[in-house]
Amino acid sequence: xxxxxxxxxxxxxxxxxxxxxxxxxxxxxxxxxxxxxxxxxxxxxxxxxxxxxxxxxxxxxxxxxxxxxxxxxxxxxxxxxxxxxxxxxxxxxxxxxxxxxxxxxxxxxxxxxxxxxxxxxxxxxxxxxxxx
Numbered sequence: 001x002x003x004x005x006x007x008x009x010x011x012x013x014x015x016x017x018x019x020x021x022x023x024x025x026x027x028x029x030x031x032x033x034x035x036x037x038x039x040x041x042x043x044x045x046x047x048x049x050x051x052x053x054x055x056x057x058x059x060x061x062x063x064x065x066x067x068x069x070x071x072x073x074x075x076x077x078x079x080x081x082x083x084x085x086x087x088x089x090x091x092x093x094x095x096x097x098x099x100x101x102x103x104x105x106x107x108x109x110x111x112x113x114x115x116x117x118x119x120x121x122x123x124x125x126x127x128x129x130x131x132x
Contacts, residue, residue: 011075011078014071014072014074015075017068017071017072021068021072022072034054037051037054038051041054
């Protein structure tokens with residue numbers, strides 16, 4: 001799986017956005033920002049109640065978050081696809097190893113059977129000589 005410098009700039013940015021905006025730190029930071037804005041702009045600030053500028057900013061953020069969520073979802077799909085490809089390649093390699101082991105085991109079984117037969121013949125000859 002690709003990591004670090006193997007990722008494109010867009011992929012790294014999407015990962016950082018997903019990890020940043022999908023965190024509790026972002027939620028608490030956003031709540032803190034809203035509280036500070038409302039506290040300092042109650043009646044005499046540059047954006048007094050009903051906070052029209054704040055509503056505009058939040059609308060813009062909401063519009064961008066839709067695109068950001070789509071980018072994050074696309075990136076998650078790409079990561080899942082790469083993991084599935086890696087799993088497939090690992091399964092294929094394992095299958096080749098198992099096939100080789102099965103062939104080796106079959107050869108060992110054949111050799112064991114041959115040696116058992118030779119031992120049986122040798123014991124038969126030995127018994128015949130001892131009996132004479």
